[in-house]
Amino acid sequence: MKNYMCQTHFLKNTIGLLTFLSVVGCSTAEKTTQPTTVKVEQTPALTIKKFKAYTQKFTNTTTLTQNHATGHIGEYFFTHWKDGGSASLNMQTNGTFNVDWQGGGYNYVGGPGWHYGDENRVIGYRFDSDSGANFITVYGWGYDKNMAKTDPSHLVEYYILQRWSDAYEPSQNGVFGKKFVSNGVEYSTYRTIREEKPSINNTSTFYQYWSKPSQQQPLGVELEIVFADHVKAWADSGWVLPNMNNFDASDDPTYQVMAVEVFNPPADGTASGRVWNATPK
Template structure:
């Protein structure tokens, strides 16, 4: 999907009114997307083919969303750094604090999400999921890291000749996925915590992953694939937060005695590897988030 710049999307009168009044955005058209900025927070909702029922109500630093009978659905809010064209290290210690009521009913997850450019890379820091742990059994194991009291598996996956922020491209995906989900399926999960985003980036570098690109965005992201669910993101904030349980030591696969696995990631485990071609907060040439299905029946 080809998209215009984020700033262009929010320049129209209709978008401005929507931002001012926080009117729920309801999916009704093919590949419906709604983007905006409210109170200094960039947000976006995406619903593939406008299937089923989906909505997002954004406010400054918070939003609610729900979805049912969808193909792929995404709602996210955070900060877009693209105009500054700087590496993540230039922004100091980026931390994201969240307070979320998350109710997955099937295949869904809650994560921090974003991109870098030059080189292009898509990333995920996964805090909780419904009935499927991404990225399944696939992926190249890069070790583990313990941050903010939780241990995460570090993995690298690849996307080949797929839509991205910069048109069709081949690019890696980096993952930090909690060993134990912060959520359970078919119930409301009260999730509150801090994600030391920059520390994850540092851990990926220590694990041999290339973090030399310019930071595009850092967002709290709620997603669903062929499922139902809802979330009340009560607050999102950026900045320092007390953290007495941080260990930035990366345990490599060699230390673990684990050779990892190769991966051809069709994207969150869909049957046919279809799915999200998502332009991520309005990149120059669109494309963006490319899940091959976000966890199908056999994921």
């Protein structure tokens, strides 16, 4: 449940390096630790003009510690966001990453993926460690600027949970959809609503769609998520996912990532793994 705040983006020249830093907040920008061995260049394959941050490409292993950073590391998009506290994202160009956090009263969400959602994408992943993340989940957005803003379906935040803590349970406040099996895993779907909350398109009222497995998915095993199965299951309940490949929203494109989320973590922790595109050629 990423809470967007007003953002400032800037580039800072260093000797022999150009380091992308981006800070969330409405007050004086905090000083941050510089990412490791970062070279920034334009990404020819991307024609993104609205969000300057997304045109940047880090070509080496990068550690992000600032409040907010987005872009590409190798061929993978990443989002890294927190509203305080201490959490870092270390990411390699092949989709390998780890998130480290310290206990405190704040929210963090981040991880690698793609700057757009694709209904036909199969997400391959392996998680090697998880010491208490609230969610490890496929996480993304859909947005249709042509739909009435009074219709919560115009903006959807979705979660396909793989691992979770007991701190938040979507079924408690959600509308149940259906049970279904995808790639050998049984899921239950739920829909919740966020009323006048921060989003990728300012403060909005929008739906959240959830798919939750009957049991937590294991560590150290290569797994695949067939995204189309979840889109179909949501649609079977009348929950339509709007456009997942656009730059129409005010604050972010409709990205799709494998996210680690922690909120008000009671202790230090870490989560690590790798993400890749497993879509059949």
